[in-house]
Amino acid sequence: MKSLIYSLWLSISVMSLFLCSCKDNKKTEKQKNDIVQQNSKPMSSADSTLFHFWDKFEMQDTAQVKNPEKGEQQLADFLQLLAQVPDSATRDSAVSLMLDKAKVNRSSFDYFIKQYEHYLYDGNSPMRNDIIYESVLRYLIKTDLLSDLEKEAYRPTYKLVLRNKEGQTAEDFSYELVNGKKQKLSDTKAKYTFLIFYDPDCSHCKETIQQLRDTPQLVQLFTQLQVQVLAIDPWGDRTKWKNYQSQLADQWINGFDSESKVLSFNLYDLKASPTIYLLNENKKVLLKDTYLQQVIAYFVKNNQ
Structure with a gap:
């Protein structure tokens, strides 16, 4: 487990040097x-x-x-x-x-x-x-x-x-699934929740999502550590969200903020795309507005 985490952290860190966040133009x-x-x-x-x-x-x-x-x-x-x-x-x-x-x-x-x-x-x-x-x-x-x-x-x-600081309980919100059902962040059952807000038009979102979906060691690690990926499109364009489903892994929870409450009530500060949070099983914030390589580094430090 330790060697897997370290190798992932190194490879993701190298890849991240060539990536930059998509500036939120909304x-x-x-x-x-x-x-x-x-x-x-x-x-x-x-x-x-x-x-x-x-x-x-x-x-x-x-x-x-x-x-x-x-x-x-x-x-x-x-x-x-x-x-x-x-x-x-x-x-x-x-x-x-x-x-x-x-x-x-x-x-x-x-x-x-x-x-x-x-x-x-x-x-x-x-x-x-x-x-x-x-x-x-x-x-x-x-x-x-x-x-x-x-x-x-x-x-x-x-x-x-001041919202969603490390150690605080993450702001709860509802989202819609592809089948039309509604769920809440607080409904997620996992040791860790990898919460990622993405923009379907964001190139860096696509690159980060591809790393999460297609890196075998990363998929293995998330499975072993019981990490649930919760991918949320908060931007309110249902057509773009539905057309983006093929980019996301089947084992992830793929949600759509159909009521645009995340943005309307400033529940989360989405100044960059993607915006990533790591939460524990009680939905306490472990990492706020972070990067994939920092999540791996967290696992290096806390799962040795």
Whole structure:
């Protein structure tokens, strides 16, 4: 079992280098000491590096800020460090320190806010990360730099990133089967549920689905680990959904959101296609807005 999982993870990871998410074109695109002292535990060396990461960066120098090899690279490196931080309080503090420093120059502040969105929330970004973006949004809806109207623009996205977080119970919804019967996500009986929202017009959806369907080792692994694939078309075009059935495996649950509730009520944040979640048997979210290779990596870590 272990060797099977490892070989799958390596092969899927290699294939993923040549794939990118289909951008959803159906939805609208796209100080230090005070904060440190608030932490009751001693600061680790990693935290110290994070909190002092922007000390020598000159926010007033707009040319430096907007130079991709300077400002953008600095932010990318900062995000890599943030991704390793396990607790939200430290992430919030680090992001607040950085943006407080950027506030001295509104042009720099606006530039970095756009870069945060691009890296963390854009459907095509391999670094997209709702957990970190949550810290950014939490800052934006509280900062005194923005007007109330500007803050309100971020609240809908903030509500979305708070939904279906890892550890939470996934939002339940109904879907229609090919035979016309209705079921709910909560009806799924399996140790794991691989929930994939796909767009029939999305090329990357097709590639991901083909990997799931046609890779013998992956099919074997999902069978051994009792993984049920639940493929949902949420876009509301019944004809396209029916014409797409041949692309899906017979052992999967193939559903259609006939009432468009997933999108209408923003039950899930479908900023990219496909959007993938891994759920446990109680429908708790194990992985949110993830990739196939990350699911395999999860199995590597938790089924040895």
